[in-house]
Amino acid sequence: MKFLTNIAPAQTLTMVAFVMTFGLPSTAEAQPERVLVPSGSFHSVMPEVKGEPIAVNSFYMDITAVTNEQFAEFVAENKQWQRSEVPAIFANKDYLAHWPGSSPDIESLGGNRPVTHVSWFAANAYCQWVGGRLPTLNEWEYSAQLMDFESQQEARQFTARLMSWYSNVDTKNSAAVGSTGIETIHGVKDQFGLIMEWVQDFKPPVADNLSLDCGTVGRMQRLGNTYSYAASIRYITRMSYIPTSTTATMGFRCAYDATQKMETENPAQ
Amino acid sequence: MKTLPFILLTLACAMSLNAQHLHNGDNTLSAGKVNSEHSIYHLDAQWTDHQGDTYSLRNFSGEPVIVVMFYGNCTQVCPILIKDAWQLYSSIEKSIRDSVNVLAVTFDTKNDTPEVLRDYAEYEQLNIPNWHFMTSESANVRSLAMMLGVQYTKKSDGHFAHTNLVTVLDKQGRIAKRIEGLNQPMEKTAEEIKSIMANGMQQ
Numbered sequence: 001m002k003f004l005t006n007i008a009p010a011q012t013l014t015m016v017a018f019v020m021t022f023g024l025p026s027t028a029e030a031q032p033e034r035v036l037v038p039s040g041s042f043h044s045v046m047p048e049v050k051g052e053p054i055a056v057n058s059f060y061m062d063i064t065a066v067t068n069e070q071f072a073e074f075v076a077e078n079k080q081w082q083r084s085e086v087p088a089i090f091a092n093k094d095y096l097a098h099w100p101g102s103s104p105d106i107e108s109l110g111g112n113r114p115v116t117h118v119s120w121f122a123a124n125a126y127c128q129w130v131g132g133r134l135p136t137l138n139e140w141e142y143s144a145q146l147m148d149f150e151s152q153q154e155a156r157q158f159t160a161r162l163m164s165w166y167s168n169v170d171t172k173n174s175a176a177v178g179s180t181g182i183e184t185i186h187g188v189k190d191q192f193g194l195i196m197e198w199v200q201d202f203k204p205p206v207a208d209n210l211s212l213d214c215g216t217v218g219r220m221q222r223l224g225n226t227y228s229y230a231a232s233i234r235y236i237t238r239m240s241y242i243p244t245s246t247t248a249t250m251g252f253r254c255a256y257d258a259t260q261k262m263e264t265e266n267p268a269q
Numbered sequence: 270m271k272t273l274p275f276i277l278l279t280l281a282c283a284m285s286l287n288a289q290h291l292h293n294g295d296n297t298l299s300a301g302k303v304n305s306e307h308s309i310y311h312l313d314a315q316w317t318d319h320q321g322d323t324y325s326l327r328n329f330s331g332e333p334v335i336v337v338m339f340y341g342n343c344t345q346v347c348p349i350l351i352k353d354a355w356q357l358y359s360s361i362e363k364s365i366r367d368s369v370n371v372l373a374v375t376f377d378t379k380n381d382t383p384e385v386l387r388d389y390a391e392y393e394q395l396n397i398p399n400w401h402f403m404t405s406e407s408a409n410v411r412s413l414a415m416m417l418g419v420q421y422t423k424k425s426d427g428h429f430a431h432t433n434l435v436t437v438l439d440k441q442g443r444i445a446k447r448i449e450g451l452n453q454p455m456e457k458t459a460e461e462i463k464s465i466m467a468n469g470m471q472q
Contacts, residue, residue, distance in 0.1 A: 034404075054425070055425045076344075080313065087307060087311040088304075088306075088307050089306075089307035089308070089309065089311050089416065090311065102446065121412060121415065124408050124411060124412055125406065125408075125412075128406065128408040128409075133407065133408050200411060201420075201421075201422050203301065203420060220425075242301075242302065243416075244304070244413040269387050
């Protein structure tokens with residue numbers, strides 16, 4: 001049974017989580033494993049398409065967020081993305097501010113911590129470098145709500161935890177990727193509970209009769225649960241960013257077109 | 270910084286943010302804020318035009334450039350947007366027009382191949398020197414759009430909701446002028462392009 005999400009249960013329960021690893025191209029050693037998120041639809045909290053679910057095609061998504069170590073490899077190979085080199089048009093001053101120099105101090109940071117202090121441009125360039133792209137907002141949100149709970153009580157506990165996390169993100173002591181225990185039915189981990197994440201189109205279109213003021217959250221389509229309130233917080237937070245923003249809470253993971261991956265998997269090619 | 274999302278939420282409440290709205294229920298998104306101090310030529314990407322020629326944006330430095338973002342299957346708004354770019358281009362004094370390049374960049378990297386773009390250019394009677402109907406990897410198109418403050422989002426029917434914006438870049442590739450909305454008057458902007466041309470060391 002699904003308690004939190006608003007996708008038709010029959011549809012999601014028959015989906016099979018489909019995990020794959022890939023033979024990696026030489027430039028993409030930093031690539032983590034990824035999973036297929038099968039196509040489906042979901043109800044966004046955005047009000048412009050009332051009642052109409054948003055359709056999402058199949059795509060692959062990284063299981064976990066990109067780590068400092070992985071991002072360091074990218075920066076080492078692409079000097080223009082070093083803190084000292086990056087043009088101001090691509091990142092604010094806080095870009096990679098938590099690294100002492102051109103690479104992270106893993107001993108003090110801890111290994112496998114999600115990279116933050118990265119702008120949208122840097123995240124976009126990284127994903128391009130590993131042969132992928134940033135997930136679209138709809139892909140990210142669609143994946144995020146593909147969760148399943150044993151009982152109503154478990155679902156309620158989760159939303160309570162979620163709200164507490166959104167109100168109290170600890171930027172000083174982020175945990176390792178994959179450590180939150182939060183996982184979708186397809187195996188995507190930590191979409192909540194670790195960091196906020198960049199998406200390709202992080203400012204979604206807003207209907208004309210809405211403005212980004214206090215009332216927006218209230219006017220967002222309520223899906224009748226706390227989960228949708230948490231989603232509203234995400235939408236509002238994203239809208240307050242600009243593509244050069246580099247905050248301590250914002251990291252990212254990459255996505256990949258499903259068709260594109262089918263081609264690379266075919267050994268005959 | 271511990272309560273960042275809520276702080277931002279409060280900020281969003283306190284400020285009038287530059288939101289992108291869907292006007293009149295159609296597919297128009299308003300333009301986002303941009304950084305006009307720095308050159309967009311920092312974007313290190315390869316572009317292919319409708320002639321099959323490849324460029325980096327930097328190749329257009331040294332002269333003013335008109336940029337417009339559109340997609341080929343857009344039959345209602347985009348032809349007007351392209352016509353607006355033409356309106357601006359043709360309002361520029363003849364003697365300097367040859368120095369101005371026009372870049373029409375597609376959002377639809379899947380459908381708008383260089384061949385499709387060439388057909389489009391021919392259909393619009395704009396397969397002419399200095400006009401480049403361009404495509405690139407979608408991540409590059411998205412980066413350029415972010416720099417220009419062009420919002421776009423693909424809808425499930427394959428069409429795009431997008432900002433209608435004509436941008437003028439100065440000789441260094443910085444944003445000199447933005448004209449938002451369709452059918453805007455272009456004479457003043459044409460004059461400004463003339464002064465960009467005249468001003469050799471525009472800083």
